[in-house]
Amino acid sequence: MTVEEIIKDVRWCYDEEALNIASFPSATAGDDVLMDNIIKSKISDAVRWICLYAPAELLGGSDEEGHGTGILVDGSVEPSDITPIAMGGDTVAGRFPTSESYIKLARVRVSGWHRAVKDPIMEDSDEYLQLYDPNGATATADRPQAALIEKTVREIEVWPWSSGQSIELTYVSEVGDNSFEVEVTPQGGGEPYIETHYPLPPRVKTSFIYYLAFLTLSAYEDSRAVRMLEIAKMSLSRTENTQNIK
Numbered sequence: 001m002t003v004e005e006i007i008k009d010v011r012w013c014y015d016e017e018a019l020n021i022a023s024f025p026s027a028t029a030g031d032d033v034l035m036d037n038i039i040k041s042k043i044s045d046a047v048r049w050i051c052l053y054a055p056a057e058l059l060g061g062s063d064e065e066g067h068g069t070g071i072l073v074d075g076s077v078e079p080s081d082i083t084p085i086a087m088g089g090d091t092v093a094g095r096f097p098t099s100e101s102y103i104k105l106a107r108v109r110v111s112g113w114h115r116a117v118k119d120p121i122m123e124d125s126d127e128y129l130q131l132y133d134p135n136g137a138t139a140t141a142d143r144p145q146a147a148l149i150e151k152t153v154r155e156i157e158v159w160p161w162s163s164g165q166s167i168e169l170t171y172v173s174e175v176g177d178n179s180f181e182v183e184v185t186p187q188g189g190g191e192p193y194i195e196t197h198y199p200l201p202p203r204v205k206t207s208f209i210y211y212l213a214f215l216t217l218s219a220y221e222d223s224r225a226v227r228m229l230e231i232a233k234m235s236l237s238r239t240e241n242t243q244n245i246k
Helices: 003-013 030-041 043-053 126-130 202-219 225-234 239-244
Strands: 072-076 083-087 090-097 102-110 145-149 155-159 167-173 180-184 193-197
Touching (some): 003 030, 102 155
Antiparallel strands (some): 072 167, 145 155
16 A cells, blocks of 8 residues: 555544544644654554454455565475474474564474464463373374464474474564555656555455554544544454454
């Protein structure tokens, strides 16, 4: 989306077209430009919110042709980065560090597994303790597991794993400011101008716009901000988890 499209869509969320800001406290002619600047300044915050709270299955793709696959990153793990984990003298799992841009796991799969894992368990959970049970509760190729190890640099353990097995993963990346600029020549003539674009996953654009509307209205201490946040959460399609969304 272009910055101009984002600003227009955000304003429409709370029925405020340009030059129509009379409902805002202490509105002046200069507030019209101020509101646009607030929206622009909060775009990166709204993108990060989407990265943190949108289900990974909604984050694939980009609405800007030729500008990446959005927020998801595909990769593989170098064998030298994998630390074997042994139990009873046998290697049962492998641990590897995540990248600096890692936010959360979308999927991980080891060669030989019969399915992928999308939701890792935590290392302090009962499920993790059961992985060390040699009497049937540990992970198998039919029932693989991935565990998230919380450290300064997060690590992921994959169960089962043995030397020689490859690991592929997809994760949600911290994209930062992923905007790019395009020079546009107006139809019918006129001076070319620079247009700023933000690539967004198509399936989360509604949540992105409404969360940006929430941030904008919050800056004005407007009571409609609460409703904007509710709509942004509902648009993520995981209503059972919205109580944990900030």
